[in-house]
Amino acid sequence: MNEALTLLSFGDQGWGDTIARGVLVTVTLALATLPFGLVIGFVIALAKNSSEPSLKLAANIYTTIFRGLPELLTLFLVYFGVQIGLNELVKLAGYDIYFEVNSFVAGMVALSLVFSSFASEAFLSAFRGIPHGQFEGGYALGLSRFQTMLLVILPQLIRLALPALGNLWLILLKETALVSIIGLEDTLRESSIAARVTKEPFLFFGIACLIYLVLAIISSSGLARIERWSKRGEVRR
Amino acid sequence: MRVLRMAAAAVAILAVVGGAEAKDWSKVRIGTEGAYPPFNSLTADGQLIGFDVDIAKALCEEMKVECEFVTSDWDGIIPGLQAGKFDAIIASMSITEERKQKVDFTNKYYNTPPAIAVPKDSKIAGTSDADLKGIALGAQSSTTHSNYAEEKLPSADLKLYPTPDEYKLDIANGRIDAVVDDVVVLSDWLATDDGACCKILGTLTPDLVINGEGAGIAIRKEDGELKDMMNEALAAILANGKYKEINDKYFTFDVYGG
Amino acid sequence: MIAPNPRTGLKPPPLAKRPWTATKITGHVLMAFWAISGVYLLTYLLGNLEKPILELALPFLSGEWEVYASDRIATHKFDSFLGRYGDKYISGFLVTLKIVGLSLLFGAALSIPIAAARSSKWKILSRPAYAYVYFFRGTPLLAQTFLIYYGFGSFRPELQSIGLWWFFRDAFYCIIFAFSLNTSAYQAEILRGAVQNISRGQWEGAQALGLSKPVTFFKIILPQALMVALRPYGNEIILMIKGSAIAAIITIYDLMGETRRAYSRTYDFQAYIWAAVIYLMIVETLRRVWDRIEARLTRHLIR
Numbered sequence: 001m002n003e004a005l006t007l008l009s010f011g012d013q014g015w016g017d018t019i020a021r022g023v024l025v026t027v028t029l030a031l032a033t034l035p036f037g038l039v040i041g042f043v044i045a046l047a048k049n050s051s052e053p054s055l056k057l058a059a060n061i062y063t064t065i066f067r068g069l070p071e072l073l074t075l076f077l078v079y080f081g082v083q084i085g086l087n088e089l090v091k092l093a094g095y096d097i098y099f100e101v102n103s104f105v106a107g108m109v110a111l112s113l114v115f116s117s118f119a120s121e122a123f124l125s126a127f128r129g130i131p132h133g134q135f136e137g138g139y140a141l142g143l144s145r146f147q148t149m150l151l152v153i154l155p156q157l158i159r160l161a162l163p164a165l166g167n168l169w170l171i172l173l174k175e176t177a178l179v180s181i182i183g184l185e186d187t188l189r190e191s192s193i194a195a196r197v198t199k200e201p202f203l204f205f206g207i208a209c210l211i212y213l214v215l216a217i218i219s220s221s222g223l224a225r226i227e228r229w230s231k232r233g234e235v236r237r
Numbered sequence: 238m239r240v241l242r243m244a245a246a247a248v249a250i251l252a253v254v255g256g257a258e259a260k261d262w263s264k265v266r267i268g269t270e271g272a273y274p275p276f277n278s279l280t281a282d283g284q285l286i287g288f289d290v291d292i293a294k295a296l297c298e299e300m301k302v303e304c305e306f307v308t309s310d311w312d313g314i315i316p317g318l319q320a321g322k323f324d325a326i327i328a329s330m331s332i333t334e335e336r337k338q339k340v341d342f343t344n345k346y347y348n349t350p351p352a353i354a355v356p357k358d359s360k361i362a363g364t365s366d367a368d369l370k371g372i373a374l375g376a377q378s379s380t381t382h383s384n385y386a387e388e389k390l391p392s393a394d395l396k397l398y399p400t401p402d403e404y405k406l407d408i409a410n411g412r413i414d415a416v417v418d419d420v421v422v423l424s425d426w427l428a429t430d431d432g433a434c435c436k437i438l439g440t441l442t443p444d445l446v447i448n449g450e451g452a453g454i455a456i457r458k459e460d461g462e463l464k465d466m467m468n469e470a471l472a473a474i475l476a477n478g479k480y481k482e483i484n485d486k487y488f489t490f491d492v493y494g495g
Numbered sequence: 496m497i498a499p500n501p502r503t504g505l506k507p508p509p510l511a512k513r514p515w516t517a518t519k520i521t522g523h524v525l526m527a528f529w530a531i532s533g534v535y536l537l538t539y540l541l542g543n544l545e546k547p548i549l550e551l552a553l554p555f556l557s558g559e560w561e562v563y564a565s566d567r568i569a570t571h572k573f574d575s576f577l578g579r580y581g582d583k584y585i586s587g588f589l590v591t592l593k594i595v596g597l598s599l600l601f602g603a604a605l606s607i608p609i610a611a612a613r614s615s616k617w618k619i620l621s622r623p624a625y626a627y628v629y630f631f632r633g634t635p636l637l638a639q640t641f642l643i644y645y646g647f648g649s650f651r652p653e654l655q656s657i658g659l660w661w662f663f664r665d666a667f668y669c670i671i672f673a674f675s676l677n678t679s680a681y682q683a684e685i686l687r688g689a690v691q692n693i694s695r696g697q698w699e700g701a702q703a704l705g706l707s708k709p710v711t712f713f714k715i716i717l718p719q720a721l722m723v724a725l726r727p728y729g730n731e732i733i734l735m736i737k738g739s740a741i742a743a744i745i746t747i748y749d750l751m752g753e754t755r756r757a758y759s760r761t762y763d764f765q766a767y768i769w770a771a772v773i774y775l776m777i778v779e780t781l782r783r784v785w786d787r788i789e790a791r792l793t794r795h796l797i798r
Binding site for chain 3: 054072170191202
């Protein structure tokens with residue numbers, strides 16, 4: 001038991017500080033992905049909700065692809081493919097600069113693609129929960145389309161989509177673990193380095209699992225608070 | 238017709254812009270793995286050490302260029318070169334036909350044979366395909382050793398690992414019965430506490446097509462100039478004794494090979 | 496043209512023209528983007544066929560064409576990517592199906608007692624079941640796989656003494672074990688949710704008819720619950736197929752494993768493109784088939 005505590009301590013002897021840095025990377029990655037995923041997901045939902053068939057179809061292709069591919073594969077496609085593609089394009093244009101897609105950015109892009117396609121479904125079903133009269137009411141008050149969307153629809157939409165989005169956030173937190181495979185030093189990667197060096201795989205992978213569990217518990221209680229806050233205006237019936 | 242002419246003009250302009258760019262090699266970025274002791278590895282505080290690293294530093298000194306090291310996972314090291322994350326790979330990469338399709342190589346800078354290591358109490362008799370029938374054989378993926386096992390040892394049950402660290406973990410706990418890797422890499426590992434479990438069963442006769450003529454420095458195909466610079470510098474350090482000095486720092490025998 | 500109304504002789508008003516609004520333009524631009532990407536991808540992948548087709552055609556060509564064709568063939572030093580790795584992809588695909596199929600089956604069997612314990616009145620049963628479900632749903636599948644594969648690997652002497660080492664020695668059994676535990680937690684929640692969804696009236700009705708509790712459960716509650724659970728079960732299968740890609744990380748040659756092997760030997764990016772095409776086809780086919788099944792099984796519920 002004492003040995004395990006030494007291994008987990010902070011400082012020269014222990015791996016505590018290394019793993020803590022990994023946790024920071026995990027949380028940063030998830031938080032950095034969230035806004036992109038939400039905004040893209042919302043735009044995709046708008047496209048799916050539009051009356052223009054071509055726009056609907058384009059949005060549906062997007063979600064079909066990124067919901068159907070394994071997340072790990074999406075990650076590899078972005079990590080290797082986008083870099084090769086970008087550099088080919090730049091070369092074609094005759095410039096001699098090169099882009100580097102590092103593993104953090106690759107992870108962020110891949111996870112945003114996946115998150116946004118699932119989030120678009122959450123937003124879409126929330127849209128269906130808002131009666132059409134809400135739009136009409138907005139227009140009748142003289143609000144522009146943009147104002148109606150921003151001031152009338154969006155607040156209700158967020159409230160309706162919140163439970164589904166909360167679930168997606170929990171999934172996102174877990175999926176960040178995949179970036180450890182393309183070399184980003186997140187919680188899982190730091191733990192597996194520690195496991196290899198110390199030959200204590202059970203201890204360190206167990207710790208990694210517990211860390212993710214704690215992150216999930218913190219998120220759940222945070223989400224519950226946000227949900228309560230979002231419903232504060234609801235009349236009790 | 239007008240469209241065609243305009244397109245031709247555009248292509249010509251692009252070609253001029255592209256061709257006018259001559260690369261300036263005052264600074265070279267070297268890619269390496271950092272997980273393949275004694276050739277290249279990372280110390281606890283993140284310093285790169287090893288034979289490859291010292292050779293690279295000697296070459297840079299000889300070429301009078303500034304060198305910067307970049308570490309990359311082995312699986313992604315050739316894509317990384319192609320994508321421009323670094324300009325040369327000095328990471329014990331064997332010169333093979335398959336790799337030559339994608340990148341160019343300098344002359345070899347060392348050549349050591351592959352070998353098979355087994356647990357000390359192993360009952361495996363020899364290193365032939367028949368001896369290894371049905372045993373679980375570990376190797377690092379994307380290496381000449383894994384290709385060798387696939388082609389020459391088809392009766393063994395090959396397991397591929399991303400880095401040597403994982404196969405070391407699995408042979409220590411008995412999940413695999415043998416590993417194949419470079420003889421120097423294996424000997425170096427067996428000399429540590431970590432490798433106390435195992436012994437070398439025997440070396441393998443390299444196959445020129447699979448194992449190639451030795452380890453070379455990989456360069457992008459379009460960077461012929463850098464390749465020539467590297468080859469000259471390599472010849473120079475071989476001639477002036479610098480190579481031998483580095484060789485003797487790490488090994489008790491000559492790794493340059495015949 | 497629409498015929499005028501025979502009674503009134505009036506023509507219907509013309510259909511409203513759909514003007515080129517910003518949305519329409521955006522939609523068309525995006526569709527053009529997808530179409531171009533699709534065509535590019537197709538030509539890229541069909542490049543594989545150049546050598547075999549030219550080789551087939553060579554005996555029938557002459558003069559200039561023959562020279563051109565043999566020149567083109569000479570540029571392909573190796574066989575095409577598909578020629579070399581096609582079989583590997585098929586075997587990888589079968590391994591993926593095997594992993595997913597077995598894990599789902601074992602997971603389903605395991606989920607029944609877990610769901611039962613989870614909805615039990617006794618805390619001694621429901622608490623551990625809750626912890627189990629929370630653990631497997633709250634941590635990444637990859638971390639669970641590492642924990643089981645490398646973690647249990649370090650307990651070799653203990654496992655040997657109880658005669659279980661043969662099981663944990665094999666990466667394939669390990670992955671089936673890890674995936675089964677994982678999916679059983681999700682399936683238990685699906686099952687529990689579905690059973691709870693059945694209204695109390697169904698239980699009471701059965702009781703009034705004098706049916707015993709087990710008979711009620713298996714003959715009345717479970718069929719209805721499975722109906723409700725169809726959609727989440729379908730989603731779980733898809734999640735499992737996608738999740739199974741991580742088996743490649745622990746030395747298994749599933750579809751993803753073969754892909755990585757092919758890529759590491761050729762550094763040819765189409766390795767990943769083929770994998771993407773195959774995974775998308777599996778998932779889309781499954782989704783459509785599942786929609787059909789669901790529509791058929793629930794057709795009596797449509798009002």
